[in-house]
Amino acid sequence: MPATPAVPDGKRPTLADVAARAGVSTALASIVMRGTKGAGAATRERVLEAAREIGYRPDARARLLRSHRSQLLGVQFGLQHPFHSDLLESIYAAAEPAGYQIALSAVAAGRGEQRAVETLLADRCEALILLGPQVPAARLAELAGQLPVVSVARRLRPSIPGLEVVRTADDEGARQAVDHLVALGHRDIAHIDGGRAPGAADRRRGYRTAMNRHGLSEHIRVLAGGLTEEDGAAAARGLSEARPRPTAVLAFNDRCATGVLDIFLRSGVAVPGDISVVGFDDSHLARLAHIDLTTVGQDISRLAGLAVSRAVARLEGDKDPAGEHVIAPRLVVRGTTASPH
Amino acid sequence: MPATPAVPDGKRPTLADVAARAGVSTALASIVMRGTKGAGAATRERVLEAAREIGYRPDARARLLRSHRSQLLGVQFGLQHPFHSDLLESIYAAAEPAGYQIALSAVAAGRGEQRAVETLLADRCEALILLGPQVPAARLAELAGQLPVVSVARRLRPSIPGLEVVRTADDEGARQAVDHLVALGHRDIAHIDGGRAPGAADRRRGYRTAMNRHGLSEHIRVLAGGLTEEDGAAAARGLSEARPRPTAVLAFNDRCATGVLDIFLRSGVAVPGDISVVGFDDSHLARLAHIDLTTVGQDISRLAGLAVSRAVARLEGDKDPAGEHVIAPRLVVRGTTASPH
DNA sequence: AGATGATGCTAGAACGTTCTAGTCCATCCC
DNA sequence: GGGATGGACTAGAACGTTCTAGCATCATCT
Numbered sequence: 114m115p116a117t118p119a120v121p122d123g124k125r126p127t128l129a130d131v132a133a134r135a136g137v138s139t140a141l142a143s144i145v146m147r148g149t150k151g152a153g154a155a156t157r158e159r160v161l162e163a164a165r166e167i168g169y170r171p172d173a174r175a176r177l178l179r180s181h182r183s184q185l186l187g188v189q190f191g192l193q194h195p196f197h198s199d200l201l202e203s204i205y206a207a208a209e210p211a212g213y214q215i216a217l218s219a220v221a222a223g224r225g226e227q228r229a230v231e232t233l234l235a236d237r238c239e240a241l242i243l244l245g246p247q248v249p250a251a252r253l254a255e256l257a258g259q260l261p262v263v264s265v266a267r268r269l270r271p272s273i274p275g276l277e278v279v280r281t282a283d284d285e286g287a288r289q290a291v292d293h294l295v296a297l298g299h300r301d302i303a304h305i306d307g308g309r310a311p312g313a314a315d316r317r318r319g320y321r322t323a324m325n326r327h328g329l330s331e332h333i334r335v336l337a338g339g340l341t342e343e344d345g346a347a348a349a350r351g352l353s354e355a356r357p358r359p360t361a362v363l364a365f366n367d368r369c370a371t372g373v374l375d376i377f378l379r380s381g382v383a384v385p386g387d388i389s390v391v392g393f394d395d396s397h398l399a400r401l402a403h404i405d406l407t408t409v410g411q412d413i414s415r416l417a418g419l420a421v422s423r424a425v426a427r428l429e430g431d432k433d434p435a436g437e438h439v440i441a442p443r444l445v446v447r448g449t450t451a452s453p454h
Numbered sequence: 455m456p457a458t459p460a461v462p463d464g465k466r467p468t469l470a471d472v473a474a475r476a477g478v479s480t481a482l483a484s485i486v487m488r489g490t491k492g493a494g495a496a497t498r499e500r501v502l503e504a505a506r507e508i509g510y511r512p513d514a515r516a517r518l519l520r521s522h523r524s525q526l527l528g529v530q531f532g533l534q535h536p537f538h539s540d541l542l543e544s545i546y547a548a549a550e551p552a553g554y555q556i557a558l559s560a561v562a563a564g565r566g567e568q569r570a571v572e573t574l575l576a577d578r579c580e581a582l583i584l585l586g587p588q589v590p591a592a593r594l595a596e597l598a599g600q601l602p603v604v605s606v607a608r609r610l611r612p613s614i615p616g617l618e619v620v621r622t623a624d625d626e627g628a629r630q631a632v633d634h635l636v637a638l639g640h641r642d643i644a645h646i647d648g649g650r651a652p653g654a655a656d657r658r659r660g661y662r663t664a665m666n667r668h669g670l671s672e673h674i675r676v677l678a679g680g681l682t683e684e685d686g687a688a689a690a691r692g693l694s695e696a697r698p699r700p701t702a703v704l705a706f707n708d709r710c711a712t713g714v715l716d717i718f719l720r721s722g723v724a725v726p727g728d729i730s731v732v733g734f735d736d737s738h739l740a741r742l743a744h745i746d747l748t749t750v751g752q753d754i755s756r757l758a759g760l761a762v763s764r765a766v767a768r769l770e771g772d773k774d775p776a777g778e779h780v781i782a783p784r785l786v787v788r789g790t791t792a793s794p795h
Numbered sequence: 796a797g798a799t800g801a802t803g804c805t806a807g808a809a810c811g812t813t814c815t816a817g818t819c820c821a822t823c824c825c
Numbered sequence: 826g827g828g829a830t831g832g833a834c835t836a837g838a839a840c841g842t843t844c845t846a847g848c849a850t851c852a853t854c855t
Binding site: 137138141175177178180 | 832833834835836837839840841842
């Protein structure tokens with residue numbers, strides 16, 4: 114119960130204050146606070162007691178300045194991506210047991226990725242985990258030359274030395290969705306794509322090759338979409354007037370699919386009666402009882418876990434050729450898909 | 455183009471390296487890097503050039519350790535609240551021109567507010583901005599004794615010394631919504647509340663007093679809701695069977711309202727034909743063309759701006775009695791409300 | 796001509812930790 | 826008994842900055 118503001122003068126209590134109060138050297142106090150061995154049981158207790166009494170809190174910055182290891186993983190994320198929020202949740206959970214702290218840096222309106230990374234570097238992070246980075250590959254290569262970098266959810270073609278890529282097999286996910294729809298009896302399956310969003314190209318390709326493999330080449334139809342409900346809605350408006358109307362739609366992601374569902378609902382197109390809809394991500398949205406969307410799930414906790422463990426492995430001297438870690442997606446069948454007719 | 459890893463040995467370049475290369479003292483190099491006056495134009499150029507050449511990047515931790523000011527505002531936010539993301543966006547924008555940096559700390563599954571605040575304090579933040587904090591008021595008081603604390607979107611009754619509160623006038627927002635509905639001719643107006651969420655109590659109260667003022671006491675109907683689509687959907691299910699069914703519903707927030715809309719749509723209840731729906735927050739969701747929700751807007755950028763400016767004012771010696779800053783909400787009329795019948 | 800005051804610069808001490816290299820003292824082993 | 830071992834502890838030097846003094850130098854004012 115440190116009701117009083119610690120040390121007499123207004124300043125924050127320091128390790129020296131603790132040491133003085135316990136009657137030991139600051140070096141020993143440091144040993145005790147870190148929990149390393151080298152201190153007697155009695156003294157240890159005395160120091161901890163003193164620290165508690167004056168409300169001592171170690172200064173992270175001084176600590177990191179001195180010790181060469183900072184045990185910090187810098188994570189860059191986008192404020193407007195719920196998917197990133199979910200990843201962060203799991204990243205925190207994975208970093209903790211590995212003994213690492215997380216430093217966050219958001220990409221926001223007036224704050225690009227360049228700025229976000231700058232601050233992480235200035236904070237002396239040991240490794241960088243970038244969620245869906247958009248910076249040019251050259252910049253990533255430059256960064257990877259300085260410290261371990263993990264790119265999550267963005268594919269990168271020529272494997273850059275020192276750069277780890279963790280992503281979902283997006284093409285495989287699209288394939289699973291198409292297979293599922295074909296198995297239900299669908300032939301006329303359209304895809305609303307994600308434009309230039311990370312993963313969009315792979316999903317598009319996965320859709321195309323799966324359609325070809327099923328001999329449905331002439332039914333291939335890719336509509337310009339995007340990653341918001343709005344984008345899905347726009348595409349769906351065009352679709353509900355199209356003749357022949359496809360009997361199934363694979364949307365770029367769940368938000369996009371939700372927009373599609375909404376437009377169909379309003380224009381009297383029954384789902385899954387008249388048309389089936391599949392999303393991508395298995396977000397909270399898809400799980401909602403009243404949306405109940407069939408979707409391709411990304412294994413978020415595995416993505417996050419792998420991102421953290423790769424970064425840590427790198428830091429602890431792993432010299433592996435480093436490369437790409439692709440995680441299999443898993444189709445989650447819910448209520449928006451059924452046999453046509 | 456710092457292609458080579460800076461200084462000969464593998465370590466990061468330091469200010470001393472820059473100084474050596476430019477042939478000046480570290481003190482002068484420091485002056486140049488900070489942009490303070492006290493250096494000649496020619497030397498300034500030479501130092502900057504040297505810094506660029508070896509790819510020097512100031513060490514934030516060393517810098518903060520030495521200078522007593524850290525120019526850091528610690529912000530605690532919840533990963534699962536889109537509203538917080540929006541606030542953060544504006545907080546970044548407001549902090550920049552004021553000359554402050556933002557340190558982020560997320561509240562996640564295995565990481566409570568206690569932990570989140572701990573790390574912010576260890577990082578030597580000068581002030582704390584807490585978004586929708588849930589910790590007991592006693593803890594807030596304790597914190598406020600150590601450094602300026604701003605609570606955003608959570609109301610606190612007895613004004614705690616040193617604690618600033620920035621929030622929307624939730625009761626007033628509910629009143630505006632009810633007034634709008636009454637003006638349209640509605641009398642039977644229900645409210646789906648937010649339970650224990652921050653602001654819920656005020657909105658509930660605002661709804662009640664507004665109904666009373668219009669002489670509609672016997673029509674007051676508060677249904678248990680929550681802050682997710684799911685909660686709204688659950689409440690709406692009960693509502694669509696109720697007799698008499700209300701002609702209008704005020705939902706706790708936009709997500710909740712979306713759930714309500716969805717259920718009504720599915721069960722053939724026309725909006726706004728059969729029933730009007732009003733949300734709260736004016737989130738992205740509400741603005742989507744296919745949702746087009748009448749809602750009570752919170753002025754996010756003003757909330758954020760005020761939070762930052764209050765924290766900064768405190769830091770710069772403002773001794774005002776400090777207290778509550780209440781921002782007026784504004785009703786945004788869109789397509790989900792109309793006259794009954 | 797001496798005082799005054801900028802201007803441009805530097806030496807060296809902080810800041811709050813951790814780390815290195817000891818010192819001291821007891822115990823153990825032959 | 827003498828050396829080796831090891832546990833508990835400490836002095837003092839890092840870490841990479843910023844800050845406080847202070848030193849020249851040169852122009853300007855009385």
